[in-house]
Amino acid sequence: MFKLRNIQQRLITIKKLTELESSVHNLDAASKVLITIGFVLAIISLDYFELPKLMYFACYLIFLIRLSTIPLKTFLIPVMMSSIFVGSLGLASWYWAETEQILFLNTVIVDKSVLIGLTLLLKTILTVCATTLLAVTTKKLELYQGLLRLRVPEIFIWQLMLLGTYLQVILNECIKMLEAYALRSNTQTILWPDYPLLLGQLFLLSHKRAIQIYQAMLCRGFSNINSFTVESRFNYLSITVSFILFFYWSIN
Incomplete structure (x- = not known):
């Protein structure tokens, strides 16, 4: 942790x-x-x-x-x-x-x-x-716009942008999950029988957060990478x- x-x-x-x-x-x-x-x-x-x-x-x-x-x-x-x-x-x-x-x-x-x-x-x-x-x-936004001006395909920029956001979300969820595990088990070491359960919970939480991020993007009108403008x-x-x-x- x-x-x-x-x-x-x-x-x-x-x-x-x-x-x-x-x-x-x-x-x-x-x-x-x-x-x-x-x-x-x-x-x-x-x-x-x-x-x-x-x-x-x-x-x-x-x-x-x-x-x-x-x-x-x-x-x-x-x-x-x-x-x-x-x-x-x-x-x-x-x-x-x-x-x-x-x-x-x-x-x-x-x-x-x-x-x-x-x-x-x-x-x-x-x-x-x-x-x-x-x-x-x-x-990050300047980097994405720089890659766009260099004619990098938008699909790769999309992947890079979402990957950076998604990794931070997974990291935060993993820290929260490990803190809850440490408080309930009174130990900082994860027991081997608990690994499958924790990985399954992390997968479900990350999937839920990914849907929430996508819905938030749609609510803000984020439909095209060109919607970001950096001078x-x-x-x-x-x-x-x-x-x-x-x-x-x-x-x-």
Whole structure:
């Protein structure tokens, strides 16, 4: 239950971070989506021998993070979770792969598997930080409208929008159910025979809440995604500026 509370608190924190004011927050959502996709694709396309080039992308990302005034601890948990997973893969690859020494930067002899592991780890950290920065600097409605301007099919935007709302509803219902269980059973640990009952109750509650959400949407006249209008403060100008900054850091 405490873990669910932490997740709920983290979602609230992310919502508060999206309401801050900074140069990155004020950029158009479409430009931020494009630059994030371009950033990730550019990182993925680099070879494991091009580790120094990743430093330029890291400098560009640090520049944006500092410009956004987002606390660095916001990126800590996503980076740690992804680093543990990728680090485990890197250690397994280093342990099982055959040892092969290569000359790195014409100066240092390193193990090929170690170089691959370090490059993969740095790529993962940069990718996670870039997507996290997009999430904490863009409001949900602005993100949906940005995707709509990028000609993303409306069905996918609908799915993304309803998924975000529905997951929060399920999380709230799950917390309420676990609190009621703890009060009635006088224990914080769920007994194994009670799991099927709790899962069944959660399914029924989530289905009921989903119907209520849909009926509330219909009562408010929510019949088309275009009914949401978010004023864009920077349009193609912000996209151009973002790409200029991105290519400046990537080329140099």
